[in-house]
Amino acid sequence: GPLPQPGPGQLLVRVRASALNRADVLQRAGAYAPPPGESAILGVEIAGEVESRGAGVEGFRVGDGVCGLVGSGGYAEHCLLDAGMAVPVPAGWSWEAAAAVPEVFYTADTTLRELGELGAGQSLLLHAAASGVGTACIQLARELGAARIFCTAGSAEKLARCRELGGAAEVIGIDRKTQDFLAEVRRVTGGAGVDVVEDFIGIEYLAKNLAALKDGGRLVVVGLLGGWEGSIDLLPLVLRRLQIKGSAMRPRSIEEKRAITRTFRERWLPLLVDGRLRAVIDSVFPAGQAAAAHERMESNESFGKILLTWS
Ligand SMILES: NC(=O)c1ccc[n+]([C@@H]2O[C@H](COP(=O)([O-])OP(=O)(O)OC[C@H]3O[C@@H](n4cnc5c(N)ncnc54)[C@H](OP(=O)(O)O)[C@@H]3O)[C@@H](O)[C@H]2O)c1
Structure with a gap:
């Protein structure tokens, strides 16, 4: 489809890694619809580079590495991310690790x-x-x-x-x-x-x-x-x-999600940067094998996060 255009306060991200969430499995089965106005494409956790910025975005530049939570549409090469919900990817992190962290x-x-x-x-x-x-x-x-x-x-x-x-x-x-x-x-x-x-x-x-x-x-x-x-x-x-x-994350207002992002950046991101905390990665699949990645999740054999990567 056509490339999404970032609205005010939004980033268009060139996605490099998308994380699976159990809710994706439910959504695929028709049991967990995305909120009104959100993409029908699966995926709520992404990491990648800022490709363009909407009006009024501060704190992020084109080319910056970002990760964060999105309402939907994360299993795609391009995805919109609210700048208030974006987290800068720390130096030296893989895209997989960055996508696995926020949610x-x-x-x-x-x-x-x-x-x-x-x-x-x-x-x-x-x-x-x-x-x-x-x-x-x-x-x-x-x-x-x-x-x-x-x-x-x-x-x-x-x-x-x-x-x-x-x-x-x-x-x-x-x-x-x-x-x-x-x-x-x-x-x-x-x-x-x-x-x-x-x-x-x-x-x-x-x-x-x-x-x-x-x-x-x-x-x-x-x-x-x-x-x-x-x-x-x-x-x-x-x-x-x-x-x-x-508690659920998805139905919360954008203001609440931005506040949760800020709290995370202040309280926990420093501990992730210095290695005290870490994303536990179970496995990584090329995005073309998303079905196999879902099968792995549904097998209940995974330990930690399952990731998709985009070349
Ligand atoms: N409320 C929120 O804000 C929020 C945010 C994110 C995720 N979630 C929810 O959190 C849960 C975990 O998500 P995730 O992505 O981390 O999942 P996940 O990595 O797929 O892990 C789920 C694990 O739960 C266990 N399990 C599955 N079905 C079960 C059942 N019927 N009874 C008992 N244990 C079962 C399995 O492990 P074992 O076989 O080892 O027990 C399975 O590996 C999901 O329910 C998801 O929807 C909620």
Whole structure:
């Protein structure tokens, strides 16, 4: 199709790498439509060079390396990016690493720190810990000073790699296929439970997630891989002062997304630049093999991010 023209405040990016997001798989299946006015092309995470700028753009020049979150249209050689949501690519980074960073660290920051209020010395139960978002959450939880992180994943190999990301935090791996996460949390905490649960599974885990919380604990629902409709017993919520919070990135206003980008640039980008934090890359596919990349994601075998590259 015709090259998109950058509107006021927008950058036209020559895309070099696009990251996969589980939401792309849902969108492909017709279950997650892009917001009105957005491209029908898949993809929300990109990195590349600024090819041209719309009116009023400050802080970026033609040729600069940028990465960031877009509403849609990321699986393409050209993509529009709001300048307020663009992040300069640090020197020496690959395009793949740059594309892999923004969305997972934005999500980890808004859900663990802001909504989960995960603090120093606290404990976290993190589901889908080997996912793209999960691998960022382990690292952020560690930096926020979490003492103990219970990680669920689908294999012993993935759990061993989760442990390496935990640093000083104690990581307790739970194989979701062979172990009961609630029983494990109860056993290790002597029945007390955790301060925060970060969940991507939804209704399937809801009752057990609530049961895994300490009194006053927070459950943050960030994904719904196991479905979203059902009913629960609200009595423990009331008696134990539990909180359930939800979050998605896509439906937020552009102002909110710019604020999230600014927070990321101030708080976490410096730690990524000095190597304390990193994007975990599972695999890289040429863009022409996007279908194989989606198959890899749907196999549930990946650890970290899956990328597409454009030559
Ligand atoms: N709210 C937000 O702002 C936001 C932003 C980004 C992503 N997300 C959501 O976060 C989740 C992870 O995204 P991602 O791109 O990081 O995913 P990903 O890398 O594809 O990882 C997802 C992992 O979840 C596990 N899983 C899949 N289906 C499951 C099921 N039915 N029950 C239990 N575990 C299951 C699998 O790992 P194991 O087999 O090892 O458990 C799979 O590898 C998705 O739900 C996505 O929509 C939300």
